Amino acid sequence: MTLRLAGPLLLIGAGKMGGALLEGWLKQGLDPATVFIQDPALSEAMAAFATSRGIVASDAPELPAPPAVILIAVKPDVAEKLLPEVEPMVGETTVVLSIAAGRTLESLSRYLPESVAVVRAMPNTPASVGRGITVCVANANVTSEQKRECDGLLSAVGEVIWVEDEALLDPVTALSGSGPAYVFLLAECLEEAGIEAGLPHELAKQLARATVAGAGELLRRSDAEPATLRQNVTSPKGTTAAALDVLMSEDALQALFTRAVIAAARRSRELSS
Numbered sequence: 283m284t285l286r287l288a289g290p291l292l293l294i295g296a297g298k299m300g301g302a303l304l305e306g307w308l309k310q311g312l313d314p315a316t317v318f319i320q321d322p323a324l325s326e327a328m329a330a331f332a333t334s335r336g337i338v339a340s341d342a343p344e345l346p347a348p349p350a351v352i353l354i355a356v357k358p359d360v361a362e363k364l365l366p367e368v369e370p371m372v373g374e375t376t377v378v379l380s381i382a383a384g385r386t387l388e389s390l391s392r393y394l395p396e397s398v399a400v401v402r403a404m405p406n407t408p409a410s411v412g413r414g415i416t417v418c419v420a421n422a423n424v425t426s427e428q429k430r431e432c433d434g435l436l437s438a439v440g441e442v443i444w445v446e447d448e449a450l451l452d453p454v455t456a457l458s459g460s461g462p463a464y465v466f467l468l469a470e471c472l473e474e475a476g477i478e479a480g481l482p483h484e485l486a487k488q489l490a491r492a493t494v495a496g497a498g499e500l501l502r503r504s505d506a507e508p509a510t511l512r513q514n515v516t517s518p519k520g521t522t523a524a525a526l527d528v529l530m531s532e533d534a535l536q537a538l539f540t541r542a543v544i545a546a547a548r549r550s551r552e553l554s555s
Contacts, residue, residue, distance in 0.1 A: 284310065284311035284312075285307055285310035285311055285312040285434050285435070285438060286311075286312070286313075287312070287316060287350040287351060287431055287434075287435075288350040288375065288427070288431070289316075289347050289348065289349055289350035289351075289373075289375070289376075290316050290317070290318055290345045290346065290347060290348075290349045290350065291307075291312070291316055291317050291318070291349060291350060291351050291353065291435075292318050292319075292320060292343070292345060292349040292351070292352045292353070292371065293317060293318070293319050293320070293321075293353050293355060294320045294321070294352065294353065294354050294355060294356060294364060294368070295320075295321055295354065295355035295356035295360075296319045296321045296324055296325075296328045296332070296339070296355070297321075297323075297325075297355065297356075298407070298410065299355050299381060299405060299407070299409065299410075300321075300353070300355030300356075301328055301331075302409045302410040302414075302439055303353070303355065303405075303409065303435065303436075303438065303439055304317070304319075304337075306409070306412060306438035306439040307435060307438050308335065309438070310434075310438045312438075314335040314336050314337045315336060315337075317337050317338075318337070318338050318339075318343040318345055318349075319332055319337060319338070319339035319340075319343065320339075320340070320341065320342065320343055321339065321341075321356075322341045324339055345371070347373070348371065348372065348373025348374070348375070348376055349371060349373065349376055350375065350376065350377070350431060351376070351377055351378075351379055351428075351431055351432065351435065352368055352371065352372070352376060352377075352378045352379070353379045353380075353381070353435065354368070354378065354379070354380040354381065354382055354390075355381050355382075356382060357382065358382045358383055358384045358385050358553065360382075361380065361382035361385050361390075362385065362389065362393075365390065365392070365393035365394065366393050368393075368394065369393055369394050369395065372394060372395055372398055375428075376398070376399070377399040377400070377401060377424060377428035377431065377432060378390065378394060378398060378399065378400045378401070379400075379401045379403060379432050379435070379436075380400070380401070380402050380403065381403050381404070381405055381416075383404065383455060383459065383550070383553065384455075384550055384553030384554045385402065385554070386402065386448065386554050387400050387402050387419065387421045387448060389554075390402065391421065397423055398423060399420070399421065399423040399424040399425065399428050400420070400421045400423070400424070401418055401419070401420045401421075401424055401428075401429070401432045402418065402419050402420075402448065402451060403416050403417070403418040403419075403432070403436060404416060404417050404418075404451055404454050404455050404458070404459045405436065405439070405440070405459075406458050406459050406461060406462055407462050408440065408462060409439035409440055410439075412438075412439055412440060413440055414439045414440030414441070415440050415441040415442075415443070415458055416436045416439075416440065416441070416442050416443070417442075417443045417444075417445060417450070417451065417454045417458070418432065418433075418436065418442060418443070418444050418445070419444070419445050419446065419447070419448045419450075419451060420432075420444070429444070451550075452547045452550040452551045452554065453543070453547045453550075455546065455547070455550040456543045456544070456545075456546030456547035456549075456550060457543055460546050464539070464542065465494060465498070468494060469490045469491055469494045470490075472486075472489075472490035472493065472494065473486045473487050473489075473490040473491075474486075476489060476490060512526075
């Protein structure tokens with residue numbers, strides 16, 4: 283299905299996440315002539331990409347009409363500073379879609395017209411390969427059409443889930459927003475453990491990366507619960523069982539992950555306030 287909007291799209295910030303979204307939109311058929319990039323720190327690579335696709339990119343692009351969507355894809359502290367600049371560009375049917383971590387609907391609306399439609403979203407970095415997952419929450423001003431537009435933009439790079447309770451965005455940030463870092467750490471740990479067990483470094487690295495990626499793909503394709511997949515690999519008194527006796531012992535992996543996610547959620551709440 284071709285991605286279409288009711289008006290121009292203003293992308294504020296075309297870094298890693300903004301750039302990933304942009305590439306996803308173009309692959310879904312969004313007309314590049316309707317996209318405008320505002321980014322004073324635009325990389326040479328992104329500037330060249332925008333030029334090659336006929337996309338206007340500058341510090342203050344001139345739009346032919348009020349944007350249908352203003353997507354804020356900059357760091358949280360930068361987002362708050364830019365909001366007063368965004369306010370004059372908001373039209374009657376504009377929806378402001380923010381992926382700035384920790385910026386609440388209230389904090390985003392503070393510098394915008396009272397009636398503005400605002401959506402807060404938390405994507406994650408697998409969006410760069412079209413395998414992201416994003417959780418969204420909308421304020422009361424968002425119409426069904428604006429929600430559809432935001433859903434279309436975000437689903438171009440992965441799954442989209444809508445929730446009504448904004449408080450869920452803090453644990454969402456802790457689990458899926460920060461989660462890719464935990465998986466990369468797992469690959470690091472497996473690699474190092476393989477080296478300690480006697481494997482050459484390059485072989486340990488290759489095995490760790492392929493195992494994490496392959497197991498993730500198996501999990502994605504299977505309808506079985508993770509516990510069932512784990513049990514399918516585990517023979518009684520076998521090698522996997524010996525390892526799981528360590529990983530599943532008291533205060534081991536589950537306890538560590540629980541403490542880690544709770545710590546990240548707590549930090550997200552601190553940043554939100």
